Amino acid sequence: MRLMLEWRDDVRFALRQLTKAPAFATIAVLTIALGIGATTAIFSVVHAVVLQPLPYPEPDQLMVVGEDFDGRGRPSDVSIGNFSDWRTHATSFSALGASNYFNFNLADEGRPERILGARVTHTWFTAMGMPAEHGRVFGAVEDTPENGHLVVLSHRLWTRRYGADPSVVGRTIQLNAAPFTVIGVMPARFDVTSDAEELWVPIAFTPAQLANHDEHYLSVTGRLAPGVSQAQAAAELRAIHAQMKQLYRGDSQVNPAVLEPLHRQFVGDYRQRLLVLLGAVTLVLLIACGNVANLLLARGGIRAREMAVRAAIGASRGRIVRQLLTETVVLTAIGGGVGVILAWLAVPALVAYAPEGVPRLEHARVNAVVLAFAVGTALVSALVAGIAPAVRAAAGDLRGALNEGGRTATTGRDRIRHLLVAAEVALAIVLLVGAGLLVRNALHLQRTDPGFDPRGLLTARLTLPAARYQDPARVVQAFDDIVTGLAAMPSVERAAASTLAPLTPGGNGNGLLPEGKAPEKSNFVITRLAIVTIDYFRTLRVPVVRGRPFLPEDRRGGLRVAVLNEAAAHALFPGADPIGRRFSCCDGSAQNPGWRTVVGVVKDMRSRGPEEDSRPEFFLPIAQAPDAAWTWIQRTMTLVARSRTGDASVLTATARAAVERVDPTVPIYQVRSMDQRLRASMAQARFNTLLMLLLGGSGLLLSAIGVYGVIAYFVTERRQEIAIRMALGARGSDVVRLIVRQGMQPVLLGLLLGVAGAYATSRVLSSYVHGVTTTDPLTFILVVTLLTVVALAATAMPARRAVRIEPVMALRQ
Numbered sequence: 001m002r003l004m005l006e007w008r009d010d011v012r013f014a015l016r017q018l019t020k021a022p023a024f025a026t027i028a029v030l031t032i033a034l035g036i037g038a039t040t041a042i043f044s045v046v047h048a049v050v051l052q053p054l055p056y057p058e059p060d061q062l063m064v065v066g067e068d069f070d071g072r073g074r075p076s077d078v079s080i081g082n083f084s085d086w087r088t089h090a091t092s093f094s095a096l097g098a099s100n101y102f103n104f105n106l107a108d109e110g111r112p113e114r115i116l117g118a119r120v121t122h123t124w125f126t127a128m129g130m131p132a133e134h135g136r137v138f139g140a141v142e143d144t145p146e147n148g149h150l151v152v153l154s155h156r157l158w159t160r161r162y163g164a165d166p167s168v169v170g171r172t173i174q175l176n177a178a179p180f181t182v183i184g185v186m187p188a189r190f191d192v193t194s195d196a197e198e199l200w201v202p203i204a205f206t207p208a209q210l211a212n213h214d215e216h217y218l219s220v221t222g223r224l225a226p227g228v229s230q231a232q233a234a235a236e237l238r239a240i241h242a243q244m245k246q247l248y249r250g251d252s253q254v255n256p257a258v259l260e261p262l263h264r265q266f267v268g269d270y271r272q273r274l275l276v277l278l279g280a281v282t283l284v285l286l287i288a289c290g291n292v293a294n295l296l297l298a299r300g301g302i303r304a305r306e307m308a309v310r311a312a313i314g315a316s317r318g319r320i321v322r323q324l325l326t327e328t329v330v331l332t333a334i335g336g337g338v339g340v341i342l343a344w345l346a347v348p349a350l351v352a353y354a355p356e357g358v359p360r361l362e363h364a365r366v367n368a369v370v371l372a373f374a375v376g377t378a379l380v381s382a383l384v385a386g387i388a389p390a391v392r393a394a395a396g397d398l399r400g401a402l403n404e405g406g407r408t409a410t411t412g413r414d415r416i417r418h419l420l421v422a423a424e425v426a427l428a429i430v431l432l433v434g435a436g437l438l439v440r441n442a443l444h445l446q447r448t449d450p451g452f453d454p455r456g457l458l459t460a461r462l463t464l465p466a467a468r469y470q471d472p473a474r475v476v477q478a479f480d481d482i483v484t485g486l487a488a489m490p491s492v493e494r495a496a497a498s499t500l501a502p503l504t505p506g507g508n509g510n511g512l513l514p515e516g517k518a519p520e521k522s523n524f525v526i527t528r529l530a531i532v533t534i535d536y537f538r539t540l541r542v543p544v545v546r547g548r549p550f551l552p553e554d555r556r557g558g559l560r561v562a563v564l565n566e567a568a569a570h571a572l573f574p575g576a577d578p579i580g581r582r583f584s585c586c587d588g589s590a591q592n593p594g595w596r597t598v599v600g601v602v603k604d605m606r607s608r609g610p611e612e613d614s615r616p617e618f619f620l621p622i623a624q625a626p627d628a629a630w631t632w633i634q635r636t637m638t639l640v641a642r643s644r645t646g647d648a649s650v651l652t653a654t655a656r657a658a659v660e661r662v663d664p665t666v667p668i669y670q671v672r673s674m675d676q677r678l679r680a681s682m683a684q685a686r687f688n689t690l691l692m693l694l695l696g697g698s699g700l701l702l703s704a705i706g707v708y709g710v711i712a713y714f715v716t717e718r719r720q721e722i723a724i725r726m727a728l729g730a731r732g733s734d735v736v737r738l739i740v741r742q743g744m745q746p747v748l749l750g751l752l753l754g755v756a757g758a759y760a761t762s763r764v765l766s767s768y769v770h771g772v773t774t775t776d777p778l779t780f781i782l783v784v785t786l787l788t789v790v791a792l793a794a795t796a797m798p799a800r801r802a803v804r805i806e807p808v809m810a811l812r813q
Contacts (some may be wrong), residue, residue, distance in 0.1 A: 044343065055130070080215065085240065098124060132184035147533065241257060272764075296324075353690075423750065429784070431695055457640060491651060512526075609678070762797050
């Protein structure tokens with residue numbers, strides 16, 4: 001009880017002390033609020049995206065199981081046959097389910113709309129472990145081609161389109177022009193992200209599909225059986241793969257299985273990105289703590305007589321330390337409160353300006369967990385900022401301070417303050433180097449040639465419903481008619497369609513086998529497939545560097561042709577002319593390889609944006625596309641049209657009209673100009689750069705304030721010494737040199753430490769910078785120069801004030 005009463009009195013005294021020094025209190029509170037607010041805001045995002053568990057029962061038991069196709073140990077898409085064998089023989093999983101994203105054209109009483117859904121096995125719901133909120137999910141009997149016209153709705157779609165009406169269960173809706181009966185609605189917490197699939201239908205494999213080890217497009221999720229670890233499940237999958245290799249001798253598509261936790265794949269590389277940002281903002285917090293510590297040290301010098309009086313009337317050194325720490329805690333608590341308000345205001349801005357695709361970012365908010373983090377951060381900040389000033393104030397010559405009227409030696413205190421400034425400068429260097437590297441990266445990306453001309457290009461995706469387009473010939477004819485009609489419009493210069501247009505979703509990977517190579521896994525070259533219409537390369541203005549583009553005579557029944565990009569040509573036929581050479585792919589077999597003859601090579605395109613290097617790609621004319629390919633890609637293509645005026649936006653209505661002339665029930669979606677897609681592909685880089693610039697700028701400002709504070713305090717404490725020097729004939733320039741030398745000593749130490757620290761830590765940015773190394777000399781030189789200039793500027797005002805000291809007036813004080 002006594003300690004509680006003393007602590008209450010200490011808090012009251014601390015508040016009175018802060019009200020007596022409003023300027024000091026305001027600066028300290030705002031400094032700590034900036035650090036805690038920024039750290040709390042970034043942590044709220046990290047918590048929502050990375051730390052928060054998935055909303056499924058026992059989420060740690062959920063694993064992604066995939067094929068290790070390229071030997072990198074990362075799960076990739078799975079063939080139906082491999083999934084079937086795993087599900088049959090694996091005992092390490094209580095459930096093993098498969099899914100495949102699918103585009104649906106939804107039609108009922110409302111306006112037709114395109115919906116992202118998924119075809120799933122009935123065991124997929126079992127693996128997820130969550131029952132329907134209304135109705136039910138489908139079972140094994142219904143997961144068959146004869147009984148598969150059932151659909152389960154997401155809570156989001158049920159609320160958005162059907163007004164959360166429970167009577168929708170049992171209703172029939174049209175999906176891709178076929179009737180489906182709604183049998184269930186999933187709970188709201190099953191909607192993990194705002195852009196996830198909105199409905200599920202049975203995948204309904206046929207016996208022929210279950211025996212097919214080609215066509216790798218399934219995502220497989222498994223729930224570990226009770227008591228089974230990830231390592232045990234992996235060992236069993238390796239044993240099953242050995243059995244499959246014996247059973248299917250010579251089948252190169254039987255790949256080993258690998259698994260990783262679902263949460264890790266769900267978060268992806270955003271985990272590292274956000275942790276890097278959290279580390280950067282923590283550096284800002286440490287700089288803020290250093291500034292507050294410097295303020296407290298300066299205030300400790302002013303209060304030396306007060307501490308001496310307290311010691312003289314019986315206060316122990318421990319009691320004085322506790323009082324001073326209490327004042328720091330109160331100061332930090334107020335700053336933390338203001339920081340939480342700043343974080344509460346900043347989080348919606350972070351969510352609004354963040355790039356698309358960050359999982360669960362919309363769930364970021366200042367909740368109880370984030371508040372607890374803010375409280376913990378404030379307490380740690382209080383200790384970091386307050387322990388050194390408190391111990392220094394209590395450890396001084398208190399009796400001497402009383403005898404000398406408060407004037408004490410400041411050498412030890414100055415040494416601590418100089419070390420704090422050096423630490424602030426070092427941390428600022430690390431921040432600014434990171435920001436500088438990202439700025440250099442952004443400039444490089446803007447200058448990077450994407451391999452095509454994005455100006456005036458409009459892109460729009462469309463999916464033909466399977467119910468009306470079962471015949472591959474009809475699919476080809478429909479896309480040809482749409483492109484022909486679009487190209488004939490007066491406002492259109494050229495038009496084409498592709499299953500893999502740059503910066504758009506889609507695309508399939510295929511293993512290509514050059515003629516003359518044995519059909520062994522090591523000889524296959526993984527290459528991305530694009531099925532395109534005749535004018536595709538001309539529409540995108542992609543140069544043909546060798547051979548020819550596709551021609552109208554490249555039709556079914558003629559010579560089976562293909563065009564490669566430069567990366568694929570080098571990978572398939574290194575050091576040789578690829579024109580006229582052949583490879584097998586897609587629809588070939590051991591008896592009939594299905595050779596494709598290379599007739600052209602085009603310039604590499606950065607199909608996934610300037611941040612990613614070009615990958616091997618091959619192109620097939622739409623008339624010679626394998627029949628099975630339309631099932632792989634769900635009869636989906638991207639229209640690409642070039643405007644005659646250079647304004648892509650004027651073609652939106654034109655593209656919609658061209659599709660409606662062929663099939664008025666098919667909507668177009670994801671309608672964007674290529675310039676918009678290009679900007680979106682660099683949105684993550686711009687966002688990271690902006691945040692690092694803000695954090696680096698904050699660190700630079702706080703460091704400058706720290707340097708200024710030390711020099712200003714130095715001038716104040718040594719007014720009489722400076723006056724004596726000037727009275728003895730010292731010139732103003734001599735005084736300025738003294739002050740600058742005093743101020744730049746810790747700065748130079750900080751620069752050395754900061755450069756070493758930045759050199760060691762900048763490697764964490766290696767996966768985010770392109771066209772520049774993480775040890776780029778120019779970036780380091782510019783950052784060091786900038787901070788040196790800012791530090792010199794921070795000494796200007798105190799130095800100017802020092803040379804204006806009147807010796808007579810200063811000596812009288």
